[in-house]
Amino acid sequence: MQQANTFKNYIWLMGRRIRAHRCQALSKRSKLQCKNAALREKHVCRFHGGKSKGPLTIDGKKRCADVKTIHGRETREKRKIRSKKFIEMKLLASLLK
């Protein structure tokens, strides 16, 4: 019988003497929330990547960015250029009136 998945943000430890953040990861097999306490200033426990520092080398960071990039057609730079052009266009349109 599968338990209803009620997600909790905190977990009580040491007989309700310590309240800690609860790990926010889900179990692959049972699809239930992890029952461990999260690491300090993290959302997950050590088993679910809480000890990870993320990519450290330049090569690793580039690999991570490549995986996260979906298409690259919409970037912050392009949005900035587009908003500048839009302001220009509005100014020109106001001059025509």
Ligand SMILES: [Zn+2]
């Ligand atoms: Zn966990």
